[in-house]
Amino acid sequence: MTGKPIHDICDIDAVVAGRARLTVEQAIELYRHASIHDLGEWATTAADRMHGNKVRTYVIDRNVNYTNVCSAKCTFCAFRRDDGDDDAYVLSKNELRTKIGELADIGGTQVLLQGGMHPDLPIAFYEDLLGWLSDEFPQVHLHAFSPPEFVEFVAVFDIDGFPTPGATRAGELPRDVFVAKLEAIMKRLRDAGLKSLPGGGGEILVEHVRRRIGSTKATGTEWLDVMRVAHQLGMFTSSTMMFGHIEGVADRFMHMGMIRDAQDEAMKNLWPGRYVSFISWPFQPDHTPLGRVPQWDPESNEPFAGDALADAVLHGEVDPFDKAACGLAHKQAGKQLRLAGATDYLRTQALSRLFFDNIHSIGASWVTMGPKIGQLGLKFGANDMGSVMMEENVVSAAGTTYCLNEAEICRLIRAAGYTPAQRDNTYDFIAVHETTGPDLDVADWSAHRPASSAFAEPDHDGKVELTISESVEY
Ligand code: SF4
Numbered sequence: 001m002t003g004k005p006i007h008d009i010c011d012i013d014a015v016v017a018g019r020a021r022l023t024v025e026q027a028i029e030l031y032r033h034a035s036i037h038d039l040g041e042w043a044t045t046a047a048d049r050m051h052g053n054k055v056r057t058y059v060i061d062r063n064v065n066y067t068n069v070c071s072a073k074c075t076f077c078a079f080r081r082d083d084g085d086d087d088a089y090v091l092s093k094n095e096l097r098t099k100i101g102e103l104a105d106i107g108g109t110q111v112l113l114q115g116g117m118h119p120d121l122p123i124a125f126y127e128d129l130l131g132w133l134s135d136e137f138p139q140v141h142l143h144a145f146s147p148p149e150f151v152e153f154v155a156v157f158d159i160d161g162f163p164t165p166g167a168t169r170a171g172e173l174p175r176d177v178f179v180a181k182l183e184a185i186m187k188r189l190r191d192a193g194l195k196s197l198p199g200g201g202g203e204i205l206v207e208h209v210r211r212r213i214g215s216t217k218a219t220g221t222e223w224l225d226v227m228r229v230a231h232q233l234g235m236f237t238s239s240t241m242m243f244g245h246i247e248g249v250a251d252r253f254m255h256m257g258m259i260r261d262a263q264d265e266a267m268k269n270l271w272p273g274r275y276v277s278f279i280s281w282p283f284q285p286d287h288t289p290l291g292r293v294p295q296w297d298p299e300s301n302e303p304f305a306g307d308a309l310a311d312a313v314l315h316g317e318v319d320p321f322d323k324a325a326c327g328l329a330h331k332q333a334g335k336q337l338r339l340a341g342a343t344d345y346l347r348t349q350a351l352s353r354l355f356f357d358n359i360h361s362i363g364a365s366w367v368t369m370g371p372k373i374g375q376l377g378l379k380f381g382a383n384d385m386g387s388v389m390m391e392e393n394v395v396s397a398a399g400t401t402y403c404l405n406e407a408e409i410c411r412l413i414r415a416a417g418y419t420p421a422q423r424d425n426t427y428d429f430i431a432v433h434e435t436t437g438p439d440l441d442v443a444d445w446s447a448h449r450p451a452s453s454a455f456a457e458p459d460h461d462g463k464v465e466l467t468i469s470e471s472v473e474y
Contacts, residue, residue, distance in 0.1 A: 004033040015354055016042045018049060022355050027253040031351055036343055043350035043381030051383040055432060056413045057423040058385040061110035062103040066091045070116040071152060072217040078287035080116060100137050110425050112198055113144035117152035123159060127192040134193035141425045142193050146200030147226035148217040154181050183229050190233055196425055197230045199238040205255045208313060208320040209247045212334040213290055224262050231266045231273030239275045243348060244282035244340025245290055248310025252348060256355050263358045278356055279363035280348055282340035296336040305332035342373045346380045353381025361427055371404055375412040385409055410439035
């Protein structure tokens with residue numbers, strides 16, 4: 001990084017101490033000019049201030065993709081299928097009982113339930129599913145249905161008092177009708193057993209990036225509307241960012257700014273729900289359409305076009321909703337890929353800790369970078385190692401294969417200098433493993449080597465059930 005003095009950018013001591021808030025512009029400047037060592041130190045100090053310097057957490061949950069049938073065609077996705085494809089599926093109750101029973105057997109506390117956005121399942125299917133799961137597994141928290149799924153629900157559910165479905169996009173409804181129908185649906189699913197929402201489908205919320213990488217699912221406005229309604233109805237949600245593709249650096253911080261503003265709104269209005277966490281991870285290109293976009297050559301004299309367009313949007317020179325204007329302003333934007341490596345990931349995550357003064361938890365996402373970088377993430381602002389979980393299908397379909405079990409997660413946390421603690425969905429401790437714990441019970445670590453290829457194939461038939469893996473909080 002090159003040398004603009006930090007004190008010319010912001011009062012970093014005040015930011016780290018929680019007395020000042022970073023602007024989007026300052027965060028971009030820090031990303032470009034601060035050393036990675038400084039970023040790590042600042043983010044760790046901020047995390048220690050918010051979480052203490054002793055304990056770092058993980059959760060045991062299971063990511064159950066109840067269907068892989070999806071009406072969206074995100075260019076970064078290798079998981080989706082069309083209805084009628086040979087390997088398209090909707091899980092039966094028997095399959096669900098087996099999967100969640102295994103989770104309960106190992107002390108798991110949460111199931112992360114999400115599709116595929118199936119275009120033909122009615123609301124009664126979901127009400128029945130949630131009610132049945134609540135009865136069968138009352139000890140398991142149902143964390144389900146990311147915002148794009150809710151947008152699909154609004155489009156396809158036929159419920160009293162709202163226009164008969166027929167619109168292929170919820171976005172074809174007037175916004176007040178969309179929000180009212182969304183609220184009616186969410187209330188019914190909450191009453192059936194839904195407890196909280198994952199922040200999947202966030203990617204990059206800024207519209208000019210979003211429409212290029214996932215044009216048929218939720219817009220940024222819709223994504224934020226879903227979370228706003230969830231917060232009004234008293235549910236906690238996570239938030240996410242997938243970066244390292246066509247976006248500029250400024251897009252990452254504009255994305256974070258949209259979430260931080262939404263959290264400010266929730267807090268100002270004393271809504272009973274909140275964003276409780278933020279987790280970011282680099283795009284995984286294997287087997288995805290977006291991964292076939294030519295990579296930008298950093299050795300060339302050409303600047304990355306995504307940065308040029310993002311900067312123009314940030315400075316109000318281009319309307320991100322004006323597709324033609326965006327295309328004209330920077331023709332190569334969206335046509336070049338800039339993948340993110342480990343340092344990019346750590347810098348971005350550290351800045352997310354410094355930026356989000358109103359979000360409790362920052363999660364380390366080692367699924368894409370591996371256990372060691374994930375562990376290092378604890379020294380770059382993360383207070384949580386995310387999910388020690390039994391199944392992940394979406395990221396693994398794009399080639400990611402890191403797997404760890406609970407003992408290994410605890411070992412990574414302890415080796416980083418912290419006491420590992422299992423947490424619940426609201427970040428309360430379930431078990432703090434100070435002098436005893438899953439890692440301390442292991443006599444022979446040679447049998448606990450992290451697997452690196454357990455998810456050779458996306459799976460829903462039980463073959464990888466006992467492999468414990470981490471997933472992005474999708
Ligand atoms: S990322 Fe999710 S919403 Fe997008 S195509 Fe894949 S399954 Fe569907």
